[in-house]
Amino acid sequence: MATSNDKIQFRGADEKRASQRLSEMRLGGINISELAREGLKEKLREVLSNEERVELHQQYLDGELDEGVAKVLIGDLLEDIEREREAVGKAETLSTDGVFQNE
């Protein structure tokens, strides 16, 4: 289980050797920490169910989930909602002439 300690430890001897091997092949090496961070983020998002995403979004709205964590877990959803809000905001400024039958 992950703790509040910043450091996340993996038990992955083969993965470590694999990344070292790839790093040796490249002139500039590879940034293993960066890859691990990005990989973990991707995996966390991947394993989240839709229901969990909804629940996390609710926690975020209630102020029970801080922005950093929300961005990692449901950042794409927050961006989607923001884009939708802009569209709805714009739609509200437009004329509804011809939209309704009773006009």
Next chain:
Amino acid sequence: MGSDEIRHPVLVDTDALISVANTSLWPTAVGNLNLTTTNVCIHELKRHTREKSEYAPDGSRQKWIYDGSVAALEPFEGNANTAFTTINSVPRPHGPDAGEQSLEQELEQHPESYTFVVLMDQRGRESISRTFEERDQYGVAVAPSYLLYLLHKNGNCSKQEFCEACGELLEGEGWTSYSAIQAIWQEIPIDCSSYLDGSLLP
């Protein structure tokens, strides 16, 4: 057809029609809105009614698509109804995204005719919005939930009916409509808490 085609300011694609036609507000939409779609979208709805089974289990995606397609086709098929019109796409797009493409093509050819283009697919909406910006500035691409909101805004349904239909849309389309419905609830604060289960609420 041809010059007789009526273009209403709301242009709707196949999946958006299916999603709204599956809510209890569809008869209200049929009685109050003017909607336009393309012959390509009508063809897609007809294909769904042939290929998806009427007897698919309740609650399955198949059943949702079948029922929605049947309900959506009805108002477009009556000749007397000028509130629901179909435009012929020339040239006619083909392939899996043909419906969406036909909307984009129609908008490029007649940008002045449309204010709202309603699509289920979010990337499709982004693409349509870009077309609006390039051609016209005036219109916007919105999600199907905005159609429900238009009915509420025009006084065609109560707040309760609006909220419940949003709930139906959320349950039927799941994740696809979540961000769109959240956006409406946040942008135009409508309190649905008395009508919906907590898990569906903003």
